[in-house]
Amino acid sequence: MYIKNSWYVAADADELGRSLLGRWICDEPVVLFRKEDGTAVILEDRCPHRKFALSKGELVGDEIQCGYHGMRFDGAGTCTFVPAQDNIPPRLKARAYPVEERHGWVWIWMGDPAQADAELIPDYHWNTAEGWAPVKGYLNFSADYKLLVDNLLDLTHETYVHQRTIGNHAVAHTPMETRAEGDTVYVDRVMKDCAPPPLFKKARGFTTNIDRWQHIWFKPPANIWIDAGGVPTGDNDRTNALNWMVLNSITPERAGSCHYFWGVSRCFSQDDAEIGELIRNQIIATFEEDRDIIETQQRYIETDPNDKPLLAANCDAGNVHARRIIDRLIAAEAAA
Amino acid sequence: MYIKNSWYVAADADELGRSLLGRWICDEPVVLFRKEDGTAVILEDRCPHRKFALSKGELVGDEIQCGYHGMRFDGAGTCTFVPAQDNIPPRLKARAYPVEERHGWVWIWMGDPAQADAELIPDYHWNTAEGWAPVKGYLNFSADYKLLVDNLLDLTHETYVHQRTIGNHAVAHTPMETRAEGDTVYVDRVMKDCAPPPLFKKARGFTTNIDRWQHIWFKPPANIWIDAGGVPTGDNDRTNALNWMVLNSITPERAGSCHYFWGVSRCFSQDDAEIGELIRNQIIATFEEDRDIIETQQRYIETDPNDKPLLAANCDAGNVHARRIIDRLIAAEAAA
Amino acid sequence: MYIKNSWYVAADADELGRSLLGRWICDEPVVLFRKEDGTAVILEDRCPHRKFALSKGELVGDEIQCGYHGMRFDGAGTCTFVPAQDNIPPRLKARAYPVEERHGWVWIWMGDPAQADAELIPDYHWNTAEGWAPVKGYLNFSADYKLLVDNLLDLTHETYVHQRTIGNHAVAHTPMETRAEGDTVYVDRVMKDCAPPPLFKKARGFTTNIDRWQHIWFKPPANIWIDAGGVPTGDNDRTNALNWMVLNSITPERAGSCHYFWGVSRCFSQDDAEIGELIRNQIIATFEEDRDIIETQQRYIETDPNDKPLLAANCDAGNVHARRIIDRLIAAEAAA
CATH class of the missing domain: 3.90.380.10 (Naphthalene 1,2-dioxygenase Alpha Subunit; Chain A, domain 1)
Structure with missing residues (x-):
């Protein structure tokens, strides 16, 4: 049992870049990266398809391509590509976490996204x-x-x-x-x-x-x-x-x-x-x-x-x- | 929960010889060897006496001699020798598994032996x-x-x-x-x-x-x-x-x-x-x-x-x- | 489930000296040492304060000083010092085990101390x-x-x-x-x-x-x-x-x-x-x-x-x- 509606430091700002970083936070595996414009993104690290670690895939532009079956997810966790089929099942969605970068640290909100107010980030x-x-x-x-x-x-x-x-x-x-x-x-x-x-x-x-x-x-x-x-x-x-x-x-x-x-x-x-x-x-x-x-x-x-x-x-x-x-x-x- | 009434590959034919091979299959430890005539045998690997691993014993002819107390079991799992006593308690019996060698693999039947029909072995x-x-x-x-x-x-x-x-x-x-x-x-x-x-x-x-x-x-x-x-x-x-x-x-x-x-x-x-x-x-x-x-x-x-x-x-x-x-x-x- | 009202060997007499020895006995962590006069002492190894291992502290005279917060416990498990406060809460007490040294071994009694009769020590x-x-x-x-x-x-x-x-x-x-x-x-x-x-x-x-x-x-x-x-x-x-x-x-x-x-x-x-x-x-x-x-x-x-x-x-x-x-x-x- 953890406090979920709260900001936690997910990474040092210097840890994040254009490669995928896997980490567990409050018993949940997450994957972190920066988009091409430098914005930090944090998604659930379990591929919604077969639960392989997205952090073992690769970045294609601002999307993660799963290393197992090639499905792609954008920074909002939306699936943008499934091999050999045109329709993308809506349930193929990776959870995207609210993320803020402040005071040299990258912060993640583990609870209800609607409550993720950046003003609540502790002052460091x-x-x-x-x-x-x-x-x-x-x-x-x-x-x-x-x-x-x-x-x-x-x-x-x-x-x-x-x-x-x-x-x-x-x-x-x-x-x-x-x-x-x-x-x-x-x-x-x-x-x-x-x-x-x-x-x-x-x-x-x-x-x-x-x-x-x-x-x-x-x-x-x-x-x-x-x-x-x-x-x-x-x-x-x-x-x-x-x-x-x-x-x-x-x-x-x-x-x-x-x-x-x-x-x-x-x-x-x-x-x-x-x-x-x-x-x-x-x-x-x-x-x-x-x-x-x-x-x-x-x-x-x-x-x-x-x-x-x-x-x-x-x-x-x-x-x-x-x-x-x-x-x-x-x-x-x-x-x- | 596994399918039990089925043939599984227990070993490559080349793995088996005149030494004892211990292996776990469907959560059960088994010991494999070949008799002097080359026939493959698979017994439960827990000695029915005190549960020591039979695979850590040695082959004496076509029998396994337990490495702890010297009890011997033949290819049918029947105990043939107990040190310092003449009568052999019938419950001192190691389970023997149906075994077939086919297509370069040694097959084990994990379920009811009466149903172990060799014709059911998959065609490889x-x-x-x-x-x-x-x-x-x-x-x-x-x-x-x-x-x-x-x-x-x-x-x-x-x-x-x-x-x-x-x-x-x-x-x-x-x-x-x-x-x-x-x-x-x-x-x-x-x-x-x-x-x-x-x-x-x-x-x-x-x-x-x-x-x-x-x-x-x-x-x-x-x-x-x-x-x-x-x-x-x-x-x-x-x-x-x-x-x-x-x-x-x-x-x-x-x-x-x-x-x-x-x-x-x-x-x-x-x-x-x-x-x-x-x-x-x-x-x-x-x-x-x-x-x-x-x-x-x-x-x-x-x-x-x-x-x-x-x-x-x-x-x-x-x-x-x-x-x-x-x-x-x-x-x-x-x-x- | 262990027999508790019984003497067990806790250590060889030669193991014990003026340093702290941590050991688990019957699922309980204990710490052993000799007082300056050579008497063997065995206490519960969990500091009653925050459960840190007393065996990772140090001996100060005949007392163990906890390596985390400096609290001290004498050979009876009684707390004698708490930093920055004069009153010592009585519940800050480490369990002390009956101990006897005999036949080259140091014996511990794991059960009711009132029944710890040294005459019951096995004859070695x-x-x-x-x-x-x-x-x-x-x-x-x-x-x-x-x-x-x-x-x-x-x-x-x-x-x-x-x-x-x-x-x-x-x-x-x-x-x-x-x-x-x-x-x-x-x-x-x-x-x-x-x-x-x-x-x-x-x-x-x-x-x-x-x-x-x-x-x-x-x-x-x-x-x-x-x-x-x-x-x-x-x-x-x-x-x-x-x-x-x-x-x-x-x-x-x-x-x-x-x-x-x-x-x-x-x-x-x-x-x-x-x-x-x-x-x-x-x-x-x-x-x-x-x-x-x-x-x-x-x-x-x-x-x-x-x-x-x-x-x-x-x-x-x-x-x-x-x-x-x-x-x-x-x-x-x-x-x-």
């Missing part, structure tokens, strides 16, 4: 905005997307999991402030006069303690923004800060797996390519540490013979809000 | 007949056998999948004529004055267009004959033709997998070993292209959350007949 | 006793533990499976005497004046026939002792004997897999390290032969569409007793 403008220098990436995790939501809403684990990059003692030992407003969850943690974590020192050259902050917000199904940074203790000049937006959008793939689209966009040393590479490499290493945790957690949850619920400590206050919102929206869709 | 005499030069082979496909039946009854796909060997433009673009008579389905396609496909040119040296034909017939569970060939356009002299019988018998292995026994027997250049090797290699390459298609199709069918039926276009008329026959025979056996 | 004193020279080992089999019980209670298979090490003709061809007394099963086989098997010759230098014996007893869930040996035919002087105790304790891991803890303790050539290595290597080779048999048997049992029961010959008399005892104890626990 930092991926492409003036004055911000982004690094972006994609990872596939063998874990339920909600475990990754938990991970990003409760950064307590940085102290234990990420001590080589972004973890310091202060994160785990400083309480958070959490609140929900409508479908948005806010989690804030301010850590005064603490030791800078290793990546902060490498990326910004801190030699003293810092005042560190993490301002997080969540919107369903699985969008998490983290305004994270630090300045030398007591320094009020933000031009001396390390400050980046950690941009996370998670898309369910199949039961027990998810797509993780991430970006880290900084507002310092924007033109320093070495700093960009440093951040990219260290963030990937950091997320691979999360993968090890979360994929293990997935297996241990799946195999629990008692299916006991996850317990919540204070640090889970944000997670609890987020899961309630997700559950409520799924229930509302089921009821509708 | 081209595998061994005078005046015909066969190449034969065996492939294992991770797909339901009916997907391979579909593939062989509708050759439209040759144009899209096999353009490197036997596909030309004409196949997909020429309508077929289809009819069912009793349990036999006939599919015919005649393509006048078309470009010869690559393998036809290599094997027969065509330099002009050809008149091409495909005459197909199907008998359940999964036997398909294809009389395929071509002559230079307008040439009525069959001695100038490329003409071969594509002989296909498919045996279900387990849910979602099958054994594919195939032969291509030609009535031209019968003594030309190079031509034989060319055909063998190109046909195997062709069937490997089918494997890629069909195994993908299998996965996409298995994972369809809506379990929508496959749709039929005109080109599926033969498939539709064949599946109706299969379904009818399975239903009849279930009712009996 | 030969692993550590004066006058006996042990070799020990651990294997993991992808098969139900009862198949290994069958294997050890009916040594008929030695003749067919282990002819390279401990099998000779006499084993299979000599009837056994079997009886059950309460929950103990006894199986005895005495083979007069038989050819010594290869390992007996290598380990003891026999040049003549031997009088060979196998005295086996079983206690549930899966403990099997084998007093095995031989002397030159007619020789009544046990100081000329090859004699060892084959000590076997099998612990279910998950459905279809088990832990096999074994020892072979001899009362001859106790100080001869070369003999010890010979026995270790040959016994491991022997048990790997059993693995091949039993894992195949497991697959053939799992896939039997008819789920026919295993049949029993005379040689299975001990197995039949043992399985009845196991079934009775499981039923009694289910009823209680």
